[in-house]
Amino acid sequence: MFKRVPGTKDILPNETPSWQRIETEARKVFSLYNYQEIRTPIIEDAALFNRTLGATTEIVQKQMFIIHNQEDTYALRPEGTASIVRSYLENSLDKTSGFTKLYYIGPMFRLERPQKGRLRQFHHIGCEAIGSQDAALDVEVIALASQLLENFGITGYKIILNSLGCLKDKQALSSELEKNLSEKSKELCCDCQERLKKNVLRVLDCKNEKCRLIVKELSVNQSHLCPDCLSHFEEVKKGLKLLNIPFEIQDHLVRGLDYYNRTVFEITHSNLGSQDAIAAGGRYNNLVRELGGPELGGIGFAFGVERLFLAAGERVANSQKKLIYLITLGEAAKETGIKILNQLRKNNIACDTDYLSKSLKGALRAANDAAANLVLILGDDELKNNIITLKDMSQSTQKEVKLEDLVEELKC
RNA sequence: GUGGCUGUAGCUCAAUUGGUUAGAGCAUCAGAUUGUGGUUCUGAGGGUUGCGGGAUCGUUCCCCGUCAGCCACCCCA
Numbered sequence: 296m297f298k299r300v301p302g303t304k305d306i307l308p309n310e311t312p313s314w315q316r317i318e319t320e321a322r323k324v325f326s327l328y329n330y331q332e333i334r335t336p337i338i339e340d341a342a343l344f345n346r347t348l349g350a351t352t353e354i355v356q357k358q359m360f361i362i363h364n365q366e367d368t369y370a371l372r373p374e375g376t377a378s379i380v381r382s383y384l385e386n387s388l389d390k391t392s393g394f395t396k397l398y399y400i401g402p403m404f405r406l407e408r409p410q411k412g413r414l415r416q417f418h419h420i421g422c423e424a425i426g427s428q429d430a431a432l433d434v435e436v437i438a439l440a441s442q443l444l445e446n447f448g449i450t451g452y453k454i455i456l457n458s459l460g461c462l463k464d465k466q467a468l469s470s471e472l473e474k475n476l477s478e479k480s481k482e483l484c485c486d487c488q489e490r491l492k493k494n495v496l497r498v499l500d501c502k503n504e505k506c507r508l509i510v511k512e513l514s515v516n517q518s519h520l521c522p523d524c525l526s527h528f529e530e531v532k533k534g535l536k537l538l539n540i541p542f543e544i545q546d547h548l549v550r551g552l553d554y555y556n557r558t559v560f561e562i563t564h565s566n567l568g569s570q571d572a573i574a575a576g577g578r579y580n581n582l583v584r585e586l587g588g589p590e591l592g593g594i595g596f597a598f599g600v601e602r603l604f605l606a607a608g609e610r611v612a613n614s615q616k617k618l619i620y621l622i623t624l625g626e627a628a629k630e631t632g633i634k635i636l637n638q639l640r641k642n643n644i645a646c647d648t649d650y651l652s653k654s655l656k657g658a659l660r661a662a663n664d665a666a667a668n669l670v671l672i673l674g675d676d677e678l679k680n681n682i683i684t685l686k687d688m689s690q691s692t693q694k695e696v697k698l699e700d701l702v703e704e705l706k707c
Numbered sequence: 708g709u710g711g712c713u714g715u716a717g718c719u720c721a722a723u724u725g726g727u728u729a730g731a732g733c734a735u736c737a738g739a740u741u742g743u744g745g746u747u748c749u750g751a752g753g754g755u756u757g758c759g760g761g762a763u764c765g766u767u768c769c770c771c772g773u774c775a776g777c778c779a780c781c782c783c784a
Binding site: 688 | 708709736737738742743744745774775776777778779780781782783784
């Protein structure tokens with residue numbers, strides 16, 4: 296027998312209602328904030344991710360699903376932002392409107408070792424607002440994320456916020472860290488010694504206690520921020536307070552991807568275990584230009600859908616659907632039956648029958664399992680008199696209706 | 708990529724220090740006087756004990772390998 300590829304999941308019929316609910320809710324909230332959906336291919340030129348996420352990041356170095364064509368190297372997208380900015384520029388959205396708000400829903404791929412809340416194919420619900428550097432936009436985006444969570448019915452989450460500063464600030468911080476940490480490099484954990492070479496900022500959020508102490512001594516807070524970035528950050532904080540959105544500043548929150556600068560944030564939930572981020576995002580003021588576009592700022596975030604479900608706990612999606620179940624007895628009735636089903640469906644009435652030629656008792660059981668609220672019984676007796684029996688399953692009552700009046704009867 | 712734990716029916720789990728035909732609940736299907744569901748009762752089907760090797764008179768149980776899953780590290784949504 297064939298098996299799923301490791302780290303992938305089948306989303307089965309008993310789970311799809313929850314997915315549909317989340318997606319519908321997301322679309323609703325995005326449109327409240329005037330975001331429009333964009334759908335980009337799941338494969339891209341691998342170099343796109345190299346360029347945007349950073350060539351030294353683990354995602355690019357180890358975690359991309361690579362497809363080699365004869366002359367090209369494609370990658371299954373590991374995240375959404377790069378593709379969307381690519382599409383934004385390729386389709387000249389920057390020229391058709393000054394400011395663009397986009398959202399997306401779809402699968403992402405990373406070749407990691409699977410674990411709780413970490414799959415090789417997972418799903419993002421995210422958005423990108425491109426074309427403005429306004430701090431009010433940062434506030435709106437975070438407010439949007441928090442409203443999404445509320446509408447999903449998820450509580451107990453925490454919004455963590457920080458500012459990395461502009462490119463210059465980031466570089467200054469990096470070189471300062473490099474200088475200070477290399478003196479103590481032997482005291483750092485193995486991972487951090489690696490980070491020191493590849494991405495110093497990551498040392499700041501190391502979980503190792505020793506490293507934390509060392510970092511604490513360096514007392515990195517927002518002191519590396521230039522006046523502009525500092526006031527931007529202040530405005531963001533002020534805006535969030537204005538909207539009563541609780542948040543926590545963590546000056547060791549850096550993000551892993553190169554394109555982030557200024558505002559970065561993460562939303563965590565304690566239900567998730569070690570992969571505790573259900574959403575993350577931030578500002579990327581150099582990304583558009585990096586991809587050959589104009590000097591335009593942007594900000595976005597993404598939710599991990601599978602992680603949302605973990606945060607929400609067991610959720611029963613009660614779908615209050617209406618279903619009519621037709622039971623026919625005998626060959627003659629069966630023929631009339633398929634005509635009735637067809638007629639009902641043409642009239643937008645949901646209906647089904649059993650295709651296993653069960654006994655009446657068995658068919659009623661099947662109707663019950665299908666959660667039908669109404670059953671139509673068509674047997675020899677009914678056929679002879681040109682009627683059909685309607686049985687209300689919850690009331691356990693039944694009545695007879697003329698076949699020609701059936702559709703009208705069921706419409707009300 | 709590194710480390711630890713686990714792998715028995717569709718699902719959740721049993722199987723007495725290694726000892727006869729590997730059990731139960733749920734689920735499925737069928738019946739309980741010939742055309743009436745949910746509750747109840749009865750019965751049936753369903754397992755190469757993940758796969759491969761080894762040690763043993765003998766293994767679901769011990770050893771090795773492999774695959775898969777879980778958890779943590781790393782990384783990240």
